[in-house]
Amino acid sequence: MGSLVGSLAQFATAVYGGFFGAGMGVMMLATLGLTQAGDYHRLNALKNLLAVVIAAVAILVFVSGDVIAWRQAIVMIPGGALGAYAGVWIAKRVPQIAVRGFVVGVGMFLAFYYFTKG
Template sequence: MTLLDIIVLAVAGFAAGTINAIAGGGTFISFAALVFTGLNTLEANATSAVALTPANLASVAAYRSEVRTHFREMIPFMVIGLFGGGIGALLLIWLGDGGFRPLVPWLLLVATLLFAFSTNIRRFTEPWSKGDRPGARIAAYVLMSVVAIYGGFFGAGIGIMMLAALSIIEGGDYHKANSVKILVAFLIQVVSAALLIAGGLVHWPHAVITMLASAAGGYLGVGVARRVPEKAIRATVVTVGAVLTVIFFLK
C-alpha cells in the first residue's frame, strides 16, 4: 500500500464508523475506499465487512445502557441477525467476484434509494406500532430476516431497513431502536466476517487500518448521534451513494 492508500483508508474508516453509529450507510464509504486502493469488488466487500465489525462493537458499548435495559426484548432479533448474516455471507462466497461484480451498481442503487426515501419508509411502518396488532411483531421479524441476509451479503442500507422494521413495534423510541439496530448489525457482521475470513477473501493490511479508524469513529459517533440532525447525515450518505452508483454503472 502507498501512503495515500493508508490515509484514504484511515479517513474512510473513521467516517464509516461514525456514519454507521448515526444512521447506517458507512459501508458506502469503506467499500469505495477499498476499491480505490486496488481490491476487487468481492475482496473490498469482504474486507469492509470485517473492518467495520469492531466499530459496531464500539457503538454497542456506547449504547450499553439501552442494551442492558432492553436485552431480553432484543434476543429474537439477535438470533435473526446471526442466522441471516451467515446465509448472506455464504451466498456471497458462492457467487464469487464474477457473480458479485455485476450486482454492485444495483446493490448501491437499492441502498441509496433506501436512504433517500427513509422518511417515507418509516412513515409507512409507523402506523403498525399504534395499538396491539398481532401481526406487527411477525412482520418486524420477517423484514428483519430479509435485512439480515442482505446485511451478510453486502450491508449498505441495512441500518434504515432495521429501523423501519423496529418502528413497527417500537414506535417513536429512536435510541432504543438504534441500540437494537447497532447490536444486530454487529452480530450480522461477526458471523459474516468469520465466514469471509475462512473463505480467504479478507486483505488484512487494508482491514486493520480501516478497522482501527472505524472503531474510533463508531464509539464517537454515538455522541454525534445524540446531537447532529439525522437528516444531515442521511443527506450526506445519499449523495455519496448516488455518486458511487453512477461510477459503478459506468465502469
C-alpha cells in the same frame, strides 16, 4: 421482534448487511422504527446489538472461506469503529423525531435504490 413482518424485514436487512454492509444501520433503524415501539435511543441500542451479531456471523463466514483482504481490513476496522461512535454521539444530540424521520427516509431511499439498481 414483535411481529412476523418485523422479523422478516430484519432478517432481509441482516442478510444484506452481512454481504454488503453499506447502509445496513440506516436500513435496520428504518425497519425497527416502522415495526417497533419505543424511543430512538432504545432502537439504536438494539440496532447496535444486532449489527454486532451480524458482523460476527459475516466475519466467521468470510474468514472460514479465506476471502478477506487483510491489509484493507486492518485500515477499515478503526474507521468503522470511529464512525459508529461518532454516529451515536451525534444521534444523542439531535431530537428523536428528526433522527427517526431521517433514518426512515434514508432507509426507504436505499432500499428502493438498491432493489432497482442492484
